[in-house]
Amino acid sequence: MKPMLDQGSLVAAIKRCTRVGDLKAIQAHMVRANLTQDTFLTSKLIESSAVTLSGHVAYAHRIFSCTHHPNLFMWNTIIRGYSISDSPITAIALYRDMFLCGISPNNYTFGFVLKACCKLLRLCEGQELQSQIMKVGLDFETPHLNGLIKLYAACGCMDNACVMFDEMPDPDSASWSTMVSGYAQNGQAVEALKLFQEMQAENVSSDAFTLASVVGVCGDLGALDLGKWVHSYIDKEGVKIDLVLGTALVGMYSKCGSLDNALKVFQGMAERDVTAWSTMIAGYAIHGHGEKALQLFDAMKRSKTIPNCVTFTSVLSACSHSGLVEKGHQIFETMWTEYKITPQIKHYGCMVDLFCQAGMVGHTHKFIQTMPIEPNVHISRKILKLDPSSPENYVLVSNVYASQGRWSSVCQVRRLMKDKALKKQHGWSSIEINFLVHKFIMGDESHPEREKIYGMLHQMARKLKQVGHVASTVDVLHDIDEEEKEYALGLHSERLAIAYGLLHTPNGSPIRIVKNLRVCRDCHEVIKLISEVYNREIILRDRVRFHRFRERGCSCNDYW
DNA sequence: ATAGGGTTAG
Known part of the structure; x- marks a missing residue:
């Protein structure tokens, strides 16, 4: 390796890093070049491990802690890193520390903390933030408003989100897409489409973000004609079909029963990640094309894409719908042996389906005994104990009882749901x-x-x-x-x-x-x-x- | 000196 002991080449080297190991090598260079106290380089190191190589915030945090007087950029970067990590709560804690250290936040800080609030569904803290921004006399910028809209949407308060959106002097494309996806996530698919149509009427052009949401809504509603129209709109407007938009289209076409079109989009995609592959595999699974789903699964592995638990749900259900017992069992085994994925209840469910449909009653019983949870109404009770806040679980349990004709139990579960004042999910x-x-x-x-x-x-x-x-x-x-x-x-x-x-x-x-x-x-x-x-x-x-x-x-x- | 908000799969 060529010696790279000046600041410029070290910064360039940090940008090229793809693993934490690379950063360690650069730190060694910094020691040799006497650059360990270089604030700019340290900032870049923190940025790289906290944000660019997401998942390595802890490493960034160590560097941050070793810095004597971290500047505002470093604080922001570390807060940002935690806000996108699986520990956003730390971002909020650091934000409080920052005050204690006498550092004043800037507009960027608010954006990052808002994101953490969003992930944690901390509506109150988000609103607190809103008043702080005004108190310190900083401008309330569009990204902050968008972040707040997102927060309201994530917390299920679309009414408040809507008021904020309506009062925005100058909503940009992110504002629109936040609203569209907010409606979609809250099950208000028709409202999402209305908003999209409003965009059309007001001649606001939609970008790939908004369109991905809209396409998703079409899939949810099974609105094939509209979905096709949106696709042609995408082509007409020359919007680039990137990974996410491509995946959304594949999902929409398969959910609407148009596998040919789904495959066409999938094959036209420049790159495919685990989500894209899983979507296409799920498409085949839904329509009972087990063999094709498995072929695609093999192709996915050949392309060096690592399957995840969602992929396995689709692959196993494909096996179950096509009676591929041996193959399904074999794949189930590889979940842990090859990929270190612990099978979840839904994977066991697929396996039970698989055996049952093949009429292998004895096999089913044997398999059930190896399951960590009992596969009957009792699991449902356990599900409710594990996650009593999810209305879906109540509906699931109520359906299990209904399928057995146990109507009084159905009512009990419904009453329980009512007592807990859970938001009813209307069918x-x-x-x-x-x-x-x-x-x-x-x-x-x-x-x-x-x-x-x-x-x-x-x-x-x-x-x-x-x-x-x-x-x-x-x-x-x-x-x-x-x-x-x-x-x-x-x-x-x-x-x-x-x-x-x-x-x-x-x-x-x-x-x-x-x-x-x-x-x-x-x-x-x-x-x-x-x-x-x-x-x-x-x-x-x-x-x-x-x-x-x-x-x-x-x-x-x-x-x- | 560096930086921000919104999208996809079961």
Whole structure:
């Protein structure tokens, strides 16, 4: 190696570092060149290990602690490093230390601490920060406002986020994309799309960040036509399809059932990381193409991309849907032996599905005994104990009970959820007509065409009764709360969507609907009946299947 | 002397 003992070449060398080991070598050079007290070089060392080589904040922290009088840049850099690390709480602690050391923050500091608050969902501290900025007389800049909007969105307060956004004098593309992704993350997909359409109307051009969110929303809603339109918009505007946007498109096309397009985008991508590969593999898994998913998994390994736990969920579920028992078992074993990934409950779930579908009852029992957690209702109880704050877990448990007809337990779980005042996650269904996505929740009365829809709904109910359908839930849920009554009356979201579809799609064309979150037992049966009575093909995409491969062993290719 | 906010997979 050439000697590089001046500051300039050392800085250049730090920039080229890809591992912490490289930094150690440079530190050795600094000792030899008597440059250990060089503030600029020390700053760059901290920056490199704290930010550029993320995951090595502790190393940066050691250098920082050895510095006698760290300057503001060093403080900022170390706080920034922690804010993006898995210990953002340390960023906040350091921010307090900074005051104790008599160092005043600047605008950059606030941005980094805000990010840490965001990761920790510390709304109060974020607001405190907001008043501090004003107190010290610094300008409140767009990145701060965007950070606060993000914080509100992350904490589920889209109303506050919206007020801030509306009051912004000069929202930039980051502001828009924060809002769009905020709606998307809070399950307000339609609002996200509305905002995107507003952007179009106001001639605000969308960049790759916003578009990735929008594309994701299209996938969530199964809005293929709109998704295709956004894709053509991306091409037309010459927006570069980078790793993230490419991955978003692949995911959108596979979720919307268009695997050809998903593959086309995937193959056109200049680079592919573990997320991109996992998305494409999941696409094949969802549609029951087990062999293809496995081929892709092999290709991924050949490309030296290291699979993670998400990749394995998709690969194992692909095996389960295609009956590839041996192969699946083999891959499951490699999780720990080759990749040191501890299988999670969902991976065990895939394995149980795999054995069950192959009819290997004995094998299943044996496998279950090796599991760290029992795979029945009792695990669900454990899940609730482990994470009692996640509403999804309650829904999962309630569904497990429902599938066994244990209605009183269903009510108990629901009541528990209510007592804990957990935000109800409404199940919804949607249908896309002429690029517009119409979303319905159970008993939805807000639609402008509610009269027509309800008329159709009652007609549907009568016709179903004529062919002998008795809503199985009606009989058991008579003495429960209002919501359950609506449920029992048949105002399920998917029926509202179908009614709307019957009213608005031309005769002969299929009705494609997406159902999310709450599966009722007779949903598929009812849809089949409606489709027979009205002589219309009804295609249901059940989003729950994407999340919970382990539930009752239906193959996903039934849905598209 | 250096630096900031927003995006993707189950």
